[in-house]
Amino acid sequence: MSTHDPKRYYQTINLIEETGASEHSIRRYVRVLEETEGYPEIERDNRQNRLFNELDRMAVVEMVRLVKEEKKGVQDAAESVVLRLDEFKALLDVQETPSKANAVNEEINGPDGKSERLEYAITLLEHLLTNQKDLDERLKKIEAQHLQIETSTHTNEEDEKSEAPFSEDSATELPQNQEDNEVIDAPQAHKKTGGFWARLFGRL
Known part of the structure; x- marks a missing residue:
């Protein structure tokens, strides 16, 4: 569980130190x-400098991770973070226990009270991460199916294009075959006629 104070505000320099990203990159991610x-809109001080609360810190850190480790674009990373805001808020709810309530809990339950909350937070985090993994796997399956459909459509179009010229060639070959038959048949007819005249003059 994070030890960051939910009520604390962070500056750009704090995010740079935590993520290792450059100042230019952090400002771009935030924008x-x-x-x-x-x-939600990020708070600003009197000088219009951004004041990052714990939710903002978690969002920017996650964006940097998505860009570095999962090779996502900055816009895609921002959209992924927005979709998971409820998860981040749930983690913050676990952390935001008033100090007075903590003191009362320690008096009643002793040190084990903190251990129970820690175990609950870890269980919740594992559950959220499992859900995120399932969503990622479903998204990959959908993308694979979409790619398969596109590939199949492209293959069908190529097959149709390759069949069209074959039909035209077949159609144009027929007259040529007919002409060849006529040329071949012509000498045979002449041969028969010549034989007739030869026989006639031979008789004379």
Whole structure:
């Protein structure tokens, strides 16, 4: 479980140190994230500098991971983060336990109370990660099916194109065959006629 304070605000330099990304990259990720529909507006101070809360920090860190490890584009990473906002908020809810309640819990339950909350947080995180993995696998299957359909359609079009010239060639060959037959038959007819005249003059 993260040890970050849910009530704390972070600056750009904090995100740079945590992710290892450059200042230019962090500012770009944040700008794209703010422009993505569904993401809440990031707070600013009197000088219009951004004040990142814990949700913003988690979102930017996840964007950097998606770009570096999964080779996603910045826009795709931002959209993926927006789709998982409920998961991040659930993790924050686990962390946001008032200090007074913690003290009461320790008095009643002793140190084991923290262990139970930690185990619950770990279980919740594992459940969320499992759901995300299932979604990724379904998306890959859909993309594979889409690619297969495109490939099949392209193959059918190529087959149709290859069949068309064959039909035309077949059609144009027929007259040529007929002409060849006529040329071949002509000498035979002449031969028969010549034989007739020879026999006639021979008789004379």
